[in-house]
Amino acid sequence: MNLNAFRENAKIEIEKVKTDGELEKVRVKYLGRKGNLTEVLHSIGDLPKEERPEAGRIANSIKRELEELIKEKKEILEEKKTLLWKDLTLPGRKPFIGTLHPLTVLGEEVQDIFIRMGFSVVEGPEIETDYYNFTALNTPPDHPARDLQDTFYLKDGRLLRTQTSPVQIRILEKHSPPLRIISSGKCYRMDTFDPSHSPTFTQIEGLWVDKNISMADLFGTLELFAKEIFGENIKTEFLPGYFPFTEPSCEQLIQCPFCLGEGCSVCKKKGMIEILGAGLVHPSILKKLGYSEFNGFAFGMGVERIAMIKYNIDDIRLFYQNELQFLRQFNES
Amino acid sequence: MRVNYNWLSEWVDIKFSPYELADRLDHLGIEVEEVEITSDDAIFELNIMPNRPDLLSVWGLSREIAAKIGRNLKKKIDYSLPDLNQKDALNLTVTIESEEDCPRYIASVIDNIEVGLSPAFISERLTKCGIRTLNNIVDVTNYVLLETGHPLHAFDYDSISGGIIVRRAKNSEIIITLEGEKKELSNEDLVIADNKGPIAIAGVMGGESSGIKDKTTRIVLESAFFKPSLIRRTSRRLKLSTESSYRFERTADIEMLPTASAYTLHLLGKSATKRTARKVIDTNPTPQVKKEVEFSYKNANKMLGKNLKREEVDRIFEKLGFERRETDGSPRILVPSYRRDIKIEEDLTEEIGRFIGYNNIPRRFTYTNEKPINLENKDIIKIKKIMASLGLSEAINIPFIEPFWAEIHKDEPVELKNPMWSDRSILRNTLLPGLIRSVERNLNKGEELVQLFEVGRVFRQGKDEEEMLGAVITGNMPVKWHQEGRPVDFYDIKGIVEAMLEKLNIKDYKFAESEESFYRKERTQCLVIDGTVPGCFGLIAQDSCKADIYGCEFKVKYLLGALKRGSHFSRTSKFPPIKRDLSFIIEGKTPYEKIKNIIQESLTHDVRIELMDEYIARRIGKDKKSLTVRLEFSHPEKTLTDNEIEGDIKTAIDKLKSFGASLRE
The missing domain is CATH 3.30.930.10 (Bira Bifunctional Protein; Domain 2)
Structure with missing residues (x-):
C-alpha cells in the first residue's frame, strides 16, 4: 500500500466529516485496533529488512498527523455545537406585506366560482350611452324603472353606467349564443355617501344564453353560487322581483348571517337578506338581437353588499376611503 | 307606500298576523320595508315594483292577497255615475286639446257643499297611511286614491272662468301651486286650464286659485287619465312628486275613472253634501277592449322547469281575474285593464311562478363543454x-x-x-x-x-x-x-x-x-x-x-x-464567476447609467455590473463623487483566470480615465 495515498485518503475523509459519530467511524477505520494503519504496521514485517525502519517511521508520523487532525476536527465540531446566546423572542426581519382590496379579493372569489361553472370573463365600458344602459335593456326614456337608478350624466350627453347589464347587449352583439359570461366593474348611481350608499359600487353581472334555459337553471346556478361563497349549509330562497330586462324576475336571499334567521335590524326582522337580482332575459331583448330561438338568464350582484354580509362590514364608505387599518384586515389572497 | 292592516282586513278575510301577512307579501314580490305595530292595528311600509301600479291601493293589494290565499274579496266598490242628462244641470264644458295626452276625462259638478272636517274613519285612515288631512273634500279624494288607486282632484267651481280645457302649457306660462309655489311651465307640460290660464298641473298638483276654500260651496271633481310619460317628465322637471303623479306616471287604470268618481260622489254625499252631482261629463265613455295575450302551457312549463297541469295553471289565472279564450287549441288570455304589466306570455309565466312560489321551482345545473370566450384574461x-x-x-x-x-x-x-x-x-x-x-x-x-x-x-x-x-x-x-x-x-x-x-x-x-x-x-x-x-x-x-x-x-x-409569457430557460454556467471591484472618483453629476454603459461597451466577456457604493463627501473633492462598481465575469464553459480578464479590466479603466475618472486604490 502506498503510504502517501493512504494519508491523503484519510485526510479527505476527516475533512468531510460533519458529526461526532462520523468522526469516530473514520478514526476507527484508520487508527482503530483493526484499522487500516494497524494493518499497514503489521505489513511492515513483510518488507525487506533494510526498508523496515524507514517505513515504520513514516507510518508513525502518519499516525501522529491523523491523530492531530482528528483532535482538531473534534474541537471544530465542539465549537459548532454551542452558539452565542441570542434573544430569540425578538421579532423577525419581516418584509413589507401588501394586501389586495376586499372588493378585489371577493370579486375574484365570485368570478372563480363562475369560471368553474363554465363562464367566461368579459368587460365593458364605464361610460355608456343611454341606449346600452337603458333603452336596449327595455327601459326607454320615461320608463318609471329609471327612477330606481339615479344617473350621473356627462356634459356630452353620455352617462356613467348604472349597472353592468349593458355588457350583456355588447357581448351578444358580437358573439352568438350559446354563451356563459360574467363581467365585473364599477357602476355609478347618484346616491348620498352614507353608511349604506355610495355613488360608486362594484357589480358582477352574469349571463347564460342557450336553448331551453329555465328558472330551474337560474335557481340551480345561483344556489350553487351561494353555497360556494357562504358555505354548504347556507339557506337560500328566491322571491319575485322586477327588472325591465328580465321576465320573470327574481331576487335571491340568503339566511341573514347576523341573526341566523332569527330576525334582526339588518334583515328588517325577516331572517333573510337579499344578495342579488336575476331573471330570465326578456324575450324582446334577444329578439332584437336576432336570437329569437334562444333564451337565457341574467343576474347582477353588488360586490360591496356581498362583502358587507360576508365580512360583517357596516359602512359601505370604508371600501372607498382606503384606510390601511381597514385594508390590512383582508389578507386572504 | 303605507297601508294599514285593518283596512286590508275590510277587503279580505286575513286569518293571520301582520307579520305572517308581511311574509306572504314578500313572497309575492311585494317588498315589506317595515311593519309598524300599533295598539289596534298594524301599518305596512311597502315597496311596490314600478311595473305594478295596480298594487298602489288597498283594493289592488287585497286582490293580490285574496288570490294568494284563495279567498274572495269581501268588499265591492261598484257605484255608477248618475244620469248625465239632468234638467237643473250646472253649466260646465270640458275641452280636450289632444286625446293622446288625455284619452278620458270625467268631470262632475256638485253643489251644496259644506267644507269642514272629515269623518273620523277617513281622517284616521289617511293619517295611518301617511297623508295629511285638510278638509272633507280633499280628504275624500285622497281616501279614494288610497282605496282604489285612482288619483282625483277637486276644483272650486266658482273659481273656474269659463269651461275646463286640458291642454299643453304655453312656454313660460306661470302657475302658483296649491302649496303656494310658483312654477314656470313649458310646452312639455300638460295643464288643466280655464279661459284665464292654468288652474292645475295635470296629474301632478292643483293650482292655488282653483283650490278648495273654506267658503267653497260648489266643486268640480276631476277623474282623468293622463299620458304617463308626460306626467313623469313634468314631475321630474318641476321636482314635484305627489301621490297623484306617482300613480299617473306608472299608468293609471283607465277603466277605474267612472268607479272612482262615483265612489267619491258617494262618500261626499255622506260627509259634505246632501245633493248628488248636478252635471257629469265623460269625454270617452266607451270601455277599452281587453288585451289578449297568447299563451302556451308547454312554453310556460319549459320556462319554469316544472311540469304543471293545465288545471293548476287555469286556477291561478282564474284567481287573478284572467279570462281564458281558446281558439284552435291555442289559448289566449284576456287581461283585466288594471294589469298593464302583462303583455307577453313570459309575463303570464311569471304570474304562475309567483303564485306557485319560486321556492317550489326545482334547482338544476348543467356543466358545459363549450370553449370559453375568454375575451379578457386575468x-x-x-x-x-x-x-x-x-x-x-x-x-x-x-x-x-x-x-x-x-x-x-x-x-x-x-x-x-x-x-x-x-x-x-x-x-x-x-x-x-x-x-x-x-x-x-x-x-x-x-x-x-x-x-x-x-x-x-x-x-x-x-x-x-x-x-x-x-x-x-x-x-x-x-x-x-x-x-x-x-x-x-x-x-x-x-x-x-x-x-x-x-x-x-x-x-x-x-x-x-x-x-x-x-x-x-x-x-x-x-x-x-x-x-x-x-x-x-x-x-x-x-x-x-x-x-x-x-x-x-x-x-x-x-x-x-x-409582458413575456412563459419563462424561457437558458443554461446557466457551471463555473463560478470571478469578481472585481473598481472604485473611482468622478465628476459629481455624471450619471451612473452612463458610466455603466461605458464599462459595458469596453468588455469582451459576459459581465454583470452592480453599483456597490455611491459616496459624496467634501474630502473627495468639490462636485465629485466616488463610485464603487462590482464586475462579475462569467464564462459558460470554464472558470476564468485573472489573466483572462486583465485585458477587459484595463480597457474599462482606460475608458473611465478618458472620461475624467481617477481610480482609487
Missing part, C-alpha cells in the same frame, strides 16, 4: 398581486376629481353634468389624485408609512377609457431594532417599479428623462419599453400635499403588451 389580477407582494396595499377610489388635475395633464376632461360634489366635477384622467387623497387620510390617521396602489380606469374626452396602474408611497421606512428609519425617497418608488417589471418578466426596458409635469422635474424619470412610454414616476409636485409623496402611473395596456 392579467390585471396578476399585476395587483405583484404590487401587493411588493408591500403595497390596494386602494379603490371614487373616480371624481377636481378640474385642476386635468389642466396639469392638458387633457380635455370628461365633465359631469350633475356632479355628486360640486368641486369634484370631472372624471379622473389620472389615478394619482385619488391616491393622494387616500394618502392624506392615512397620514391623518397617524400612519408612519403609506404605500398604496390602485388599478382602475381613467377618462379623457375623445379617447377610450384606459386602465391604469398607479402607486404612491410616503412617510418613513420604520425604525426597527435591526434598522434605522429614514424617509421614503425616489429610489424606493424606482425600486418598486423595477421589481414590478422583473415580476412581470419585462426585461427590455429603460428609464429616460421625464417631462411629466405631475412630478418635480429634478425627481422624475419615465419608463420606456420598446419605444413606448407606459408612464413615469417621481416626486409628486403638489404644494398642497403635507408630505413628500412619491408616485408612479402606467398604462396597463403597455405593461401587459410587453
Whole structure:
C-alpha cells in the first residue's frame, strides 16, 4: 500500500466529516485496533529488512498527523455545537406585506366560482350611452324603472353606467349564443355617501344564453353560487322581483348571517337578506338581437353588499376611503 | 307606500298576523320595508315594483292577497255615475286639446257643499297611511286614491272662468301651486286650464286659485287619465312628486275613472253634501277592449322547469281575474285593464311562478363543454398581486376629481353634468389624485408609512377609457431594532417599479428623462419599453400635499403588451464567476447609467455590473463623487483566470480615465 495515498485518503475523509459519530467511524477505520494503519504496521514485517525502519517511521508520523487532525476536527465540531446566546423572542426581519382590496379579493372569489361553472370573463365600458344602459335593456326614456337608478350624466350627453347589464347587449352583439359570461366593474348611481350608499359600487353581472334555459337553471346556478361563497349549509330562497330586462324576475336571499334567521335590524326582522337580482332575459331583448330561438338568464350582484354580509362590514364608505387599518384586515389572497 | 292592516282586513278575510301577512307579501314580490305595530292595528311600509301600479291601493293589494290565499274579496266598490242628462244641470264644458295626452276625462259638478272636517274613519285612515288631512273634500279624494288607486282632484267651481280645457302649457306660462309655489311651465307640460290660464298641473298638483276654500260651496271633481310619460317628465322637471303623479306616471287604470268618481260622489254625499252631482261629463265613455295575450302551457312549463297541469295553471289565472279564450287549441288570455304589466306570455309565466312560489321551482345545473370566450384574461389580477407582494396595499377610489388635475395633464376632461360634489366635477384622467387623497387620510390617521396602489380606469374626452396602474408611497421606512428609519425617497418608488417589471418578466426596458409635469422635474424619470412610454414616476409636485409623496402611473395596456409569457430557460454556467471591484472618483453629476454603459461597451466577456457604493463627501473633492462598481465575469464553459480578464479590466479603466475618472486604490 502506498503510504502517501493512504494519508491523503484519510485526510479527505476527516475533512468531510460533519458529526461526532462520523468522526469516530473514520478514526476507527484508520487508527482503530483493526484499522487500516494497524494493518499497514503489521505489513511492515513483510518488507525487506533494510526498508523496515524507514517505513515504520513514516507510518508513525502518519499516525501522529491523523491523530492531530482528528483532535482538531473534534474541537471544530465542539465549537459548532454551542452558539452565542441570542434573544430569540425578538421579532423577525419581516418584509413589507401588501394586501389586495376586499372588493378585489371577493370579486375574484365570485368570478372563480363562475369560471368553474363554465363562464367566461368579459368587460365593458364605464361610460355608456343611454341606449346600452337603458333603452336596449327595455327601459326607454320615461320608463318609471329609471327612477330606481339615479344617473350621473356627462356634459356630452353620455352617462356613467348604472349597472353592468349593458355588457350583456355588447357581448351578444358580437358573439352568438350559446354563451356563459360574467363581467365585473364599477357602476355609478347618484346616491348620498352614507353608511349604506355610495355613488360608486362594484357589480358582477352574469349571463347564460342557450336553448331551453329555465328558472330551474337560474335557481340551480345561483344556489350553487351561494353555497360556494357562504358555505354548504347556507339557506337560500328566491322571491319575485322586477327588472325591465328580465321576465320573470327574481331576487335571491340568503339566511341573514347576523341573526341566523332569527330576525334582526339588518334583515328588517325577516331572517333573510337579499344578495342579488336575476331573471330570465326578456324575450324582446334577444329578439332584437336576432336570437329569437334562444333564451337565457341574467343576474347582477353588488360586490360591496356581498362583502358587507360576508365580512360583517357596516359602512359601505370604508371600501372607498382606503384606510390601511381597514385594508390590512383582508389578507386572504 | 303605507297601508294599514285593518283596512286590508275590510277587503279580505286575513286569518293571520301582520307579520305572517308581511311574509306572504314578500313572497309575492311585494317588498315589506317595515311593519309598524300599533295598539289596534298594524301599518305596512311597502315597496311596490314600478311595473305594478295596480298594487298602489288597498283594493289592488287585497286582490293580490285574496288570490294568494284563495279567498274572495269581501268588499265591492261598484257605484255608477248618475244620469248625465239632468234638467237643473250646472253649466260646465270640458275641452280636450289632444286625446293622446288625455284619452278620458270625467268631470262632475256638485253643489251644496259644506267644507269642514272629515269623518273620523277617513281622517284616521289617511293619517295611518301617511297623508295629511285638510278638509272633507280633499280628504275624500285622497281616501279614494288610497282605496282604489285612482288619483282625483277637486276644483272650486266658482273659481273656474269659463269651461275646463286640458291642454299643453304655453312656454313660460306661470302657475302658483296649491302649496303656494310658483312654477314656470313649458310646452312639455300638460295643464288643466280655464279661459284665464292654468288652474292645475295635470296629474301632478292643483293650482292655488282653483283650490278648495273654506267658503267653497260648489266643486268640480276631476277623474282623468293622463299620458304617463308626460306626467313623469313634468314631475321630474318641476321636482314635484305627489301621490297623484306617482300613480299617473306608472299608468293609471283607465277603466277605474267612472268607479272612482262615483265612489267619491258617494262618500261626499255622506260627509259634505246632501245633493248628488248636478252635471257629469265623460269625454270617452266607451270601455277599452281587453288585451289578449297568447299563451302556451308547454312554453310556460319549459320556462319554469316544472311540469304543471293545465288545471293548476287555469286556477291561478282564474284567481287573478284572467279570462281564458281558446281558439284552435291555442289559448289566449284576456287581461283585466288594471294589469298593464302583462303583455307577453313570459309575463303570464311569471304570474304562475309567483303564485306557485319560486321556492317550489326545482334547482338544476348543467356543466358545459363549450370553449370559453375568454375575451379578457386575468392579467390585471396578476399585476395587483405583484404590487401587493411588493408591500403595497390596494386602494379603490371614487373616480371624481377636481378640474385642476386635468389642466396639469392638458387633457380635455370628461365633465359631469350633475356632479355628486360640486368641486369634484370631472372624471379622473389620472389615478394619482385619488391616491393622494387616500394618502392624506392615512397620514391623518397617524400612519408612519403609506404605500398604496390602485388599478382602475381613467377618462379623457375623445379617447377610450384606459386602465391604469398607479402607486404612491410616503412617510418613513420604520425604525426597527435591526434598522434605522429614514424617509421614503425616489429610489424606493424606482425600486418598486423595477421589481414590478422583473415580476412581470419585462426585461427590455429603460428609464429616460421625464417631462411629466405631475412630478418635480429634478425627481422624475419615465419608463420606456420598446419605444413606448407606459408612464413615469417621481416626486409628486403638489404644494398642497403635507408630505413628500412619491408616485408612479402606467398604462396597463403597455405593461401587459410587453409582458413575456412563459419563462424561457437558458443554461446557466457551471463555473463560478470571478469578481472585481473598481472604485473611482468622478465628476459629481455624471450619471451612473452612463458610466455603466461605458464599462459595458469596453468588455469582451459576459459581465454583470452592480453599483456597490455611491459616496459624496467634501474630502473627495468639490462636485465629485466616488463610485464603487462590482464586475462579475462569467464564462459558460470554464472558470476564468485573472489573466483572462486583465485585458477587459484595463480597457474599462482606460475608458473611465478618458472620461475624467481617477481610480482609487
